[in-house]
Amino acid sequence: MTTFYFVRHGKTELNLSLKFQGGDIDSPLLPIGIEQAIQAGRYLCDISFDAIAVSTQKRAMDTANYILKENNYLDKLTLQYYDSLREIKFGKREGTEINHADEQTAHLRQRPDLYDPTAFGGETIDSLVTRSTETIEKISEEYPDGKVLIVAHGVLLITLINSLIGKEKANWREGGPLANTSITIVEKKNKYTLTSFNDISYQTQTEDA
Structure with missing residues (x-):
């Protein structure tokens, strides 16, 4: 049995300003985002991971590094970086303010089967789930009895997880x-x-700074 620990990256500047932050853009972790990652690392510190798979975007890579700095079992363990774990691409909407009244934004959040990003050159949900699922399947074959940490992104992870469990x-x-x-x-x-x-039960109140 492979056990996957899926972790979303820490809070970023673009998260705070409510702007689209997809697969073609990045912004730094906020101090609270760094603290969240450190707390997650402490929570997971006694788990001996067999593999670490991380998106190639900086916010995910930084989060993974903060988590692993707290881990007690790092001997011979290396991070593997995957473009296939990057966030969904929002095309021309990358970095723009999220309009919650927009039809496609509503579909993305509530009815992904109706989401059509063609007008702004974004990535489809099917593309996102196909590429991420292929990576997870490959890892599960390589580590059939392993514990695997995956550090990636919000839209990718929720769609991937729900797809994997058969929704x-x-x-x-x-x-x-x-x-x-x-x-x-x-x-x-x-x-x-x-x-x-x-699960964020391990988080303690921190202040944005």
Whole structure:
């Protein structure tokens, strides 16, 4: 059985300003985002991971590094970086303010089966889930009895997780959005099973700075 620990990156400047932050843009972790990652690392410090798979975007890589600095079992463990774990691409909307009244934004959040990013050159939900699922399947084959940390992004993770556990496409955003540095645990044996979802119980109150 492969046990996946899915973690969203820490809070960033663009998260705070409510702007689209997809696969073609990055912004730094806020101090609170760094603190969230450190707290997540302390929470996971006694888990001996067999593999670490991280998006190639800086906010995810930084989050992973802060988490792993707290871990007690790092001997011979290396991070593997995957373009396939980058966030969904928003095309011309990257870095722009999110308009919650926009039809496609509403579809992305509530009915991903209806989401069509063609007008602004964005990535489809099917593309996002296909590329991320292929990576997870490959890792589960390489580590059939392993514990694997995955550090990636909000839209990617919620759609990927819901797809893996067998939900219909219309429900791939169900339970989202995932909180920054939340931990979701999924076990893969004959099928994918959710054992813990969007866990931020370890977080203590911190101030944005």
